[in-house]
Amino acid sequence: MDQRYDVVIVGGGAIGSAVAYFLAAEKGFGGSVAVIERDPSYAGASSALSASSIRQQFSTPGNIAMSRFGLEFLKSDALALDGETxxxxLREDGYLYLATAAGRGVLERNHAVQRAAGADVALLEPAALADRFPWISTEGVALASLGLSGEGWFDGYGLLQAFRRKARALGVDYLTAEAVGIERERGRVAAVRLADGRRIGCGTLVNAAGPHARAVAAMAGLELPVAPRRRSVFVFECRDALPGCPLVIDTSGVWFRPEGTRFICGTSPAEGEPDPDTTDLTVEHQQFEEVLWPALAARVPAFEAVRQSGAWAGLYEMNTFDHNAVLGPHPELPNFLFANGFSGHGLQQSPAAGRAIAELVAFGAYRTLDLREFGWERLRENRPILELNVI
Ligand SMILES: Cc1cc2nc3c(=O)[nH]c(=O)nc-3n(C[C@H](O)[C@H](O)[C@H](O)COP(=O)(O)OP(=O)(O)OC[C@H]3O[C@@H](n4cnc5c(N)ncnc54)[C@H](O)[C@@H]3O)c2cc1C
Incomplete structure (x- = not known):
């Protein structure tokens, strides 16, 4: 064995670095921690290519609780270094979900769940919507749901870097290397093999490989239903200002939000449309003209005259079973922990996921949020967590 750590984390994006930070900061855990990251530039990492938005408008209490902790964490000084936070x-300009008559019931049901979980959200009838956001067309909108506080967007890449810096300052080693194999011994993970030939022994292994998590699970002979799915994000400019513009999720599924003086937008394939597995980061340029712009212009008349000024593509780490995180140990390999499959909401959930995995390692159980429902058991027992608000 070339080196040995109590905990080895494969993947040093927001999730892996959050796990590393929470472990290093946990007083109940005094072990050594290494993060194996093959590309410290993070050029293709989801955490660097994200829309970095945070919402409370989920339809399940577990997701709401995770994001609420994310918000609290973003506002804290936990990641301060040398006295500098x-x-x-973070901008708390809210999410605005728009529903047609057919979607009205779902929005109302979600609203009840969100209010019960403490989210500061309000339902707006079309007249109230037009009153609040005079720049929006209410055509085809039966009801809207607006986050009044506790939702918005932030600097996701900055969060990743802040986790990483703080983790290193607290003693975590970052190894620039690619994990290519996992060695099992007597029902446990014993070591990780690296492309450069090294073998790193571990007491616990954490899979935080984002959209590549399935490949890392396969190294231990496990099947994880997490697939890399491309999403393109487009930047555009509009001459008119849209006062108070939140992140809007249109009835068409198209979303947009301000980013500084510009806007960004995107969409996901509709139910039944192809959404192939791919690691290709080529932007789907035709999408702006063919899908996004018509929907944008129909919803906001000022968007009839916009100029697209940039674009990028990133990978969702899509849990194809139920679009939710897979958290915790594998039933057959108890020292192999997973923090994967966030399906487009992993940045906002990285603080909660990092803390959760650190608690499992340090104490063998969750201490703060009970996230057992996100465990492997549901996959094996075919009990999907039905999250209705998937963007
Ligand atoms: C276009 C887009 C928009 C999004 N919008 C939002 C949003 O608004 N809000 C939100 O919360 N989330 C959003 N997400 C999702 C969010 O970005 C991800 O859930 C989150 O970044 C996942 O973090 P991660 O650390 O798991 O993955 P990553 O950031 O991809 O990190 C994984 C790391 O693992 C490394 N790695 C992989 N395999 C190996 C290996 N074998 N050896 C060594 N290293 C390895 C990779 O190099 C990578 O750096 C969006 C994602 C995309 C693509």
């Missing part, structure tokens, strides 16, 4: 650019 990183500016993570």
């Amino acid at each position: 990183p500016d993570l650019g």
Whole structure:
């Protein structure tokens, strides 16, 4: 064995670095921690290519609780170094979900769940919507749901870097290397093999490989239903200002939000449309003209005259079973922990996921949020967590 750590984390994006930070900061855990990251530039990492938004408008209490902790964490000084708290650019301008008559019932049901979980959300009838946001067309909108506080967007790449810096300052080693194999011994993970030939022994292994998590699970002979799915994000400019513009999720499924003086937008394939597995980061350029712009212009008349000024593509780490995180140990390999499959909401959930995995390692159980429902058992017992608000 070339080196040995109590905990080895494969993947040093927001999730892996959050796990590393929470472990290093946990007083109940005094062990050594290494993060294996093959590309410290993070050029293709989801955490660097995200829309970095945070919402409470989920339809399940577990997801709401995770994101609420994310918000609290973003506002805290936990990641301060040498007395300086990183500016993570949090803006609480809300999410606005728009529903047609057919979607009205779902929005109302979600609203009840969100209110019960303490979310500051309000339902708006079309007249109230037009009153609040005079720049929006209420055509085809039967009901809207607006986050009044506790939702918005932030600097996701900044969060990743702040986790990483703080984890290193607290003694975590980052190894620039690619994990290519996992060695099992007597029903446990014993070591990780690296592409450069090294073998790193571990007491616990954490899979935080984002959209590549399935490949890392396969190294231990396990099947994880997490697939890399491309999503393109487009940047555009509009001459008119849209006062108070939140992140809007249109009835068409198209979303947009301000980013500084510009806007960004995107969409996901509709139910039944192809959404192939791919790690190709080529932007789907035709999407702006063919899908996004018509929907944008129909919803906001000022968007009839916009100029697209940039674009990028990133990978969702899509849990194809139920679009929710897979958290915790594998039933057959108890020292192999997973923090994967966030399906497009992993940045906002990285603080909660990092803390959760650190608690499992340090204490063998959750101490703060009970996230057992996100465990492997549901996959094996075919009990999907039905999250209705998937963007
Ligand atoms: C376009 C887009 C928009 C999004 N919008 C939002 C949003 O608004 N809000 C939100 O909360 N989330 C959003 N997400 C999702 C969010 O970005 C991800 O859930 C989150 O970044 C996942 O973090 P991660 O650390 O698991 O993955 P990553 O950031 O991809 O990190 C995984 C790391 O693992 C490394 N790695 C993989 N395999 C190996 C290996 N074998 N050896 C060594 N290293 C390895 C990779 O190099 C990578 O750096 C969005 C994602 C995309 C693509």
